[in-house]
Amino acid sequence: MHLRDIAQLCVSPAVAVPPRLEVEDRRFEDYLMPLAEWTSSPPRIALVGVPQDIGVARNGGRRGAAAAPAAIRAALGKLAASIGEVILSPEVSICDCGLVRTDGLPLEEIHQRQEYIVGRLLDVGANVLVLGGGHDTALPNGRALGKRVERLGIVNVDAHLDVRILTDDGSHSGSPFRELIEDAACPLEVLIEFGTQRFSASAHHVRYVREHGYIVWMLDDIRRCSLEVALADVELRLAECDGIMLSLDVDALASAYAPGVSAPAGDGFQPAEVAAIIERIASMPQCRLVDIVEVNPSVDADERTVRLAAYFAALTMWTFAHRRDDASSPIHFRPASDDH
Amino acid sequence: MHLRDIAQLCVSPAVAVPPRLEVEDRRFEDYLMPLAEWTSSPPRIALVGVPQDIGVARNGGRRGAAAAPAAIRAALGKLAASIGEVILSPEVSICDCGLVRTDGLPLEEIHQRQEYIVGRLLDVGANVLVLGGGHDTALPNGRALGKRVERLGIVNVDAHLDVRILTDDGSHSGSPFRELIEDAACPLEVLIEFGTQRFSASAHHVRYVREHGYIVWMLDDIRRCSLEVALADVELRLAECDGIMLSLDVDALASAYAPGVSAPAGDGFQPAEVAAIIERIASMPQCRLVDIVEVNPSVDADERTVRLAAYFAALTMWTFAHRRDDASSPIHFRPASDDH
Amino acid sequence: MHLRDIAQLCVSPAVAVPPRLEVEDRRFEDYLMPLAEWTSSPPRIALVGVPQDIGVARNGGRRGAAAAPAAIRAALGKLAASIGEVILSPEVSICDCGLVRTDGLPLEEIHQRQEYIVGRLLDVGANVLVLGGGHDTALPNGRALGKRVERLGIVNVDAHLDVRILTDDGSHSGSPFRELIEDAACPLEVLIEFGTQRFSASAHHVRYVREHGYIVWMLDDIRRCSLEVALADVELRLAECDGIMLSLDVDALASAYAPGVSAPAGDGFQPAEVAAIIERIASMPQCRLVDIVEVNPSVDADERTVRLAAYFAALTMWTFAHRRDDASSPIHFRPASDDH
Structure with a gap:
């Protein structure tokens, strides 16, 4: 199979599937085909977990996000694969790449490995959902997609901006968007920081983002204008991009709903x-990459945040699966020779 | 007293009442008259707890709901019996039947006992509030009311549909509405599943409910239309019913507000x-029965869910107490001979 | 320095300041000048903590609020001192008085000490933010401001009314507003109970407040009218007051957001x-005093409530700092000779 190179870099943890009373009661588990068993045509959707929290530690945060991908994956499998009377089509089997092997690797090597895997999946045409990991997960994601498009658009849903300077150790969970902004090889046309909170982002950093020509939608302003109006603005700004990535830092939610975050x-x-x-951005045909990051099961409350992340993962896949990605799609990949 | 037969089937746990500074500071405790002391005319409102979670275990859920009725009852007693300047009338003493004796009984026997007690209370004219227990609590409730009316209406406020097939052991917390739908003796005219969540209900089950002529109001659709519009639709559909039951599964709330559920x-x-x-449905004169189910104190956070359930219980009683159940009420009981 | 007398009554706990990557990344810590180091002109904003929960214990509540001021102060220091691109002006250094020394003192003596300190700070022109402590913290606050104005206005944001009668021990966390109402020396022109919840306040107490000519805005009524309309009413009622105090009991929030309260x-x-x-009330030029009370770190969930209180503290200071307190301000202090 043409994805064998990826299979060697990933491991699929055993998932305990509880017995079901009714065979018609289809769950996401039924659609998550392990990479090793993948024999059909290129996947329309691919799921990858990146279990690491080195970048969180470098950023002075509390570790634990490395356990998130496996936990979210387990919760995702149990969700009903339907909305109302509509069931996910049996044709939408999803390539479950499992977890990237990260044990003992330095962060930079993990990032390279992740970028390679995500890039390969994009090349075969998959829409990719990445489960982090700290927010530095977004760095190799942005690079992988950036190498394949001419005008990259990123929406970062986050209480923070994550444009801090690097530490002496290098990249960390608070720096990915600075690195993408300053990466000359990355055609970052549009960056929209969405949901930034007052007293959680330095004026200094807000100015940095705006001076580079990018957008900060503060949470207060979103509320003042309404989410609907803000999303219409986001969609308009992304219209000309030929590749879009949605990065969802779960700390964008009130901690009542998502206590298990760094x-x-x-x-x-x-x-x-x-x-x-998610529904708005992931339904744009140029949206090829979504990551869900910063879930920290070790400080979660009864898996509340893990379950919510699983719900967002299910909704992302559902949106990918129901999107009409037809020939008129504006996506035209550049060759990404350095990635192979 | 004419409810002595019920008294033998129930036990009233001792409730510790904290001392109060001001006698005018009336609490619900002042209105909850133990069944053993009940000497007045038939109660307008009766409270019954059913401490069991056998059905939850059969459904593969985590046990703990058996402790809910006593915990909710204790929290309820401490609530002020007033809204603004309006105090609950001293005439509205509530018959507190305590907890149904369930120790060592198989689920089927508990269900029969509960159905008998609830039926007796309905027969003497009481509006009944039942504290569960797993959601199978709704099965004997629906049967008790169904035997006494010609057109039964049920509103199930729930993230799930609870129309699964039975397990080898029989009834469980995920099957009550299937059993009521398929019970030829139950005149289930209207069933409204209210607040069903995407990825939490199988398409298969949504179709099952609709094919039997019943209604599924998905949470997304309620939000799209507004709760106000959805409730107006519910009220219209229930108008012709001569007996209404509201079943409140507390997992219908976001877990931030109600973490202590199965x-x-x-x-x-x-x-x-x-x-x-609650205010909308329980104020309909045909509404005779409300149950609050699936609270699980063993996984609660600082009694958050228990207190919220107590608040809903107080509001139900308040609504019952302020309702004008006059002679023009469309309730005409059928004889329910098999129940005595 | 002219505030030396206060310095002797307070202690400044050591605050661990985490190292920062970028010096431009200004935090509230940079603005909180310890009282001992205060050498400039009178502070525009002063921060005082009152670590005691004796009044909570007297009211039958669970102790723990004594630890709140230090915890909130630590969380406050880490917050970014900016909203969007606007950074708090370097001129707005805030006098951080630390914590009032309360060890071993009876409640009445703590209250007197607090009233003296707050009064002194008001006299030198500071806008004061007090971190409690139980809600009886509001009693010396109200007295201190009341002695300095002719028409005192208080907004109590709270699920409860806190107008209970005194216990045999005296003042407690449930009685401050009764004591202020009945204090002939306190020119309490306007008292607005804001957010009172049904089943959490006795009709008896609602009537008590209203019969004394004060306002109860029930949470339900606020929702019915909209918060915007209710706040416009509050602002109108406060317009003629020459001194305003905002008392924020954090249990006014749903416990999902603020679990750590008594x-x-x-x-x-x-x-x-x-x-x-906060933004609406604290931006009125007559608003000289805000207290944030009833946070209880010992029952908090991962510092959720402490962080939220720190956010409210930051917003209060921000609002004070950006307010135009010009000569046309209607504040004309009376001499408060008994306070010196």
């Missing part, structure tokens, strides 16, 4: 608002 | 929305 | 609503 925020989005954001 | 959902109703539902 | 309420305000209240 840096909880008392105020923030509600689950239905984040769902509306 | 199967928490990250998204869901907010407390004020559930309060609006 | 008496949690399942329903209640959301964080953004409380932020709107």
